[in-house]
Amino acid sequence: MLFRQFFDSESSTYSYLLAGDSGHEALLIDPVIDKVDMYLKLVEELDVRLVRAIDTHTHADHITGLGKLREKTGCITVMGEQTEADCVSETIREGEHIRLDGIDLEALYTPGHTDESYSFLLHSERPAVFTGDVLLIRGSGRTDFQGGDAGQSYDSITKKLFTLPDSTLVYPAHDYNGWTRSSVAEEKAHNPRLAGKSRAEYIDIMNNLDLPDPKMMDVAVPANLGCGLAADV
Numbered sequence: 001m002l003f004r005q006f007f008d009s010e011s012s013t014y015s016y017l018l019a020g021d022s023g024h025e026a027l028l029i030d031p032v033i034d035k036v037d038m039y040l041k042l043v044e045e046l047d048v049r050l051v052r053a054i055d056t057h058t059h060a061d062h063i064t065g066l067g068k069l070r071e072k073t074g075c076i077t078v079m080g081e082q083t084e085a086d087c088v089s090e091t092i093r094e095g096e097h098i099r100l101d102g103i104d105l106e107a108l109y110t111p112g113h114t115d116e117s118y119s120f121l122l123h124s125e126r127p128a129v130f131t132g133d134v135l136l137i138r139g140s141g142r143t144d145f146q147g148g149d150a151g152q153s154y155d156s157i158t159k160k161l162f163t164l165p166d167s168t169l170v171y172p173a174h175d176y177n178g179w180t181r182s183s184v185a186e187e188k189a190h191n192p193r194l195a196g197k198s199r200a201e202y203i204d205i206m207n208n209l210d211l212p213d214p215k216m217m218d219v220a221v222p223a224n225l226g227c228g229l230a231a232d233v
């Protein structure tokens with residue numbers, strides 16, 4: 001299997017390319033519009049074929065690459081069924097699988113950061129979960145806009161993500177400190193918002209973060225509801 005992690009330094013976003021071996025089908029998770037040419041160059045160099053582009057949720061801090069990738073490659077764009085983004089070609093729901101050559105990705109509905117956030121569990125010899133912004137490395141995504149809910153975030157993390165095997169690797173959609181991956185065991189033990197914290201304590205922490213709006217929020221959310229294409233206008 002081919003696996004690549006990309007970093008967008010403007011928004012501290014991680015995007016992921018997964019593919020079977022050369023000549024096989026590929027997918028991208030949480031692509032950023034400014035990096036589309038780079039993804040496509042690598043896709044060509046690795047001799048794989050991009051067939052799906054997935055957003056874990058409607059991002060507020062960068063413009064999605066979904067629309068541009070679909071325009072350039074004809075790939076199918078995917079988000080969870082609760083999304084309001086109008087140009088998604090395929091929606092997915094809890095427990096459904098995306099299966100490509102050599103790739104099996106299961107959708108887990110994990111609301112909390114937004115009410116349409118999904119995580120994607122890669123079934124493989126070394127399972128991995130792409131958590132979007134619901135679970136970050138030693139943190140978690142804010143819950144104060146876009147239908148966010150701190151209690152739902154706690155439940156998604158503790159009842160769904162933390163019930164995966166401890167060795168499951170954790171790949172978030174962002175990191176602001178330089179961490180590149182974690183594991184379920186590490187986050188259970190060391191995530192300061194969750195380790196040893198009750199649901200009420202977590203809600204209290206999340207409701208008192210007092211964060212400013214993301215600098216691109218006013219641009220990114222409306223653009224991303226149109227799969228990022230409004231950004232070209």
Ligand SMILES: [Fe+2]
Nearest residue numbers: 058059060133
């Ligand atoms: Fe987000």
